[in-house]
Amino acid sequence: MTIIPEESKTRQVQTLNELSKRKVVEHNSLITSIAKMDKTPLKMFELAVSLIDTDNPPEDQTVYLSKQELFTFFKVDDNDKHSRFKEAIEKMQKQAFFQIKKEQDKGFKFVSIVPIPYVEWTDYHDEVLIRFSPEIMPYLINLKTNFTQHALSEISELNSKYAIVLYRWLSMNYNQYEHYSVKGGRREEQVQSYRNPEMSIRDLREMTDTIDEYQDFRNFDKWILKNPLDEITEHTSLQVTYEKVKKGRSIDSIVFHITKKQVAADSSYKQDDPVYIEGKIRQEETEDMLTVKAIKSPYTKLLMEQFLLSYIDLTDTSILSGLQKNVYPRYDELKELRGLKGVKEHLAYIRDRQDDYSKKNIAKYLKKSIEQYLPIVKRQDIDHE
Structure with missing residues (x-):
C-alpha cells in the first residue's frame, strides 16, 4: 500500500479546492463536434481549457499547468504516475482531434483540428507548458454568444x-x-x-x-x-x-x-429533512429573483459598458444575485448623492485599477470598492455644507 506523506495530502486538498472553482467555457460548435479521442485526452483538454482567462486570452495560445493539478484531477497517487503522465500526453498528441461540422452553401464543411499540438515539461519541475493550436482558439475565447460553461470538477x-x-x-x-x-x-x-x-x-x-x-x-x-x-x-x-x-x-x-x-450529493443525510429541503428551495427562489432583477438593472448595463462584467459573468447566478443584493443598493445611495454620472465616474475609476485577482472575484471587488467610496462621498458633502 502506498503511504502518502501528510504534506502531500495537504497539497492535494489545496489543489482539489482550487480545481473545484474552475469553469470550462467552450463554443457550442465544439461541444457538438466529434471528439476523436478517448476519455483521457478529452479530460486533459477540458483541464487545459479551464486555465484560459477568456477576458485576457493567453499570449501565444499558451497556458501553464502544474503536475500536481494534473495528478489530483486524474486521482493518480501511485509511484508510476510520471510515466503514466508522459503516456497520456503522447496519446493526446498522436490521436486527439475534434471534427467540427459547419454549414456551408448547400451542404456541410468538415474541419479537423488538433487542439494541443505542443506540450513541454521537465522531470525536475512541476510546471507543464501547454500550447493550443491557433485554429482551436476561436472556440475558446471572445465568446459573445452560443457558448456553454460547465464546472471542471464535474468532468473530473x-x-x-x-x-x-x-x-x-x-x-x-x-x-x-x-x-x-x-x-x-x-x-x-x-x-x-x-x-x-x-x-x-x-x-x-x-x-x-x-x-x-x-x-x-x-x-x-x-x-x-x-x-x-x-x-x-x-x-x-x-x-x-x-x-x-x-x-x-x-x-x-x-x-x-x-x-x-436540489440537494448536493455530499448532503445526502439531509435529503429527507423537509425543513432543509424547504430552506434550499427558498434560497434558490431568492437567488433566481435577485438574478432576474440584476439582469434588468441599468447598473448591469453600466458594468458591461465599463468591461467590469463579461458575457460569461451573466451566466453565473451567484455573481448576479450577489451584485443585486450587496452592490446595487449602494449604487442607489451613490446615485442619490452624485447622480448617475457619479456612478459612471466611480466605475470608470475602479476599472482602471482592476487587477487579475479582482477580475476573478468581481462581485467582491465591486462591493469592497463602493463600500470604501461611499463614506468619502458623504464626508465631502458634510465638509461642503
Whole structure:
C-alpha cells in the first residue's frame, strides 16, 4: 500500500479546492463536434481549457499547468504516475482531434483540428507548458454568444468518454433552458425543449463517434446511453432520464429529460429533512429573483459598458444575485448623492485599477470598492455644507 506523506495530502486538498472553482467555457460548435479521442485526452483538454482567462486570452495560445493539478484531477497517487503522465500526453498528441461540422452553401464543411499540438515539461519541475493550436482558439475565447460553461470538477468525476461527451451536450441544453427561462426571448415550448432535448440516433452516433460501433441497439442503449447517463446522474449536478422515440419498428431518436439536483450529493443525510429541503428551495427562489432583477438593472448595463462584467459573468447566478443584493443598493445611495454620472465616474475609476485577482472575484471587488467610496462621498458633502 502506498503511504502518502501528510504534506502531500495537504497539497492535494489545496489543489482539489482550487480545481473545484474552475469553469470550462467552450463554443457550442465544439461541444457538438466529434471528439476523436478517448476519455483521457478529452479530460486533459477540458483541464487545459479551464486555465484560459477568456477576458485576457493567453499570449501565444499558451497556458501553464502544474503536475500536481494534473495528478489530483486524474486521482493518480501511485509511484508510476510520471510515466503514466508522459503516456497520456503522447496519446493526446498522436490521436486527439475534434471534427467540427459547419454549414456551408448547400451542404456541410468538415474541419479537423488538433487542439494541443505542443506540450513541454521537465522531470525536475512541476510546471507543464501547454500550447493550443491557433485554429482551436476561436472556440475558446471572445465568446459573445452560443457558448456553454460547465464546472471542471464535474468532468473530473466522469470515467467514460461517452459520459463526458453527453454531459457537455446536456449542459449546453440545460444552460440555454436556464438562460431563456430568466431572460425570455423564446416561446414556452422552445424553452422546455432545451430541458427535454431530442436527438436522432444518427446524430447521436455521429457525436459519440460510434457510427460503426454497437450495431446491436441493445449494446448501444447500454454503453452509450444507460451507463453514461447513470454516471452523469450519480456524479454531477444533472439528473438525466431518457425515452426512446420509434419511427415504424425501429428507434429513431432519443428524448432526454434534464433536471438540476436540489440537494448536493455530499448532503445526502439531509435529503429527507423537509425543513432543509424547504430552506434550499427558498434560497434558490431568492437567488433566481435577485438574478432576474440584476439582469434588468441599468447598473448591469453600466458594468458591461465599463468591461467590469463579461458575457460569461451573466451566466453565473451567484455573481448576479450577489451584485443585486450587496452592490446595487449602494449604487442607489451613490446615485442619490452624485447622480448617475457619479456612478459612471466611480466605475470608470475602479476599472482602471482592476487587477487579475479582482477580475476573478468581481462581485467582491465591486462591493469592497463602493463600500470604501461611499463614506468619502458623504464626508465631502458634510465638509461642503
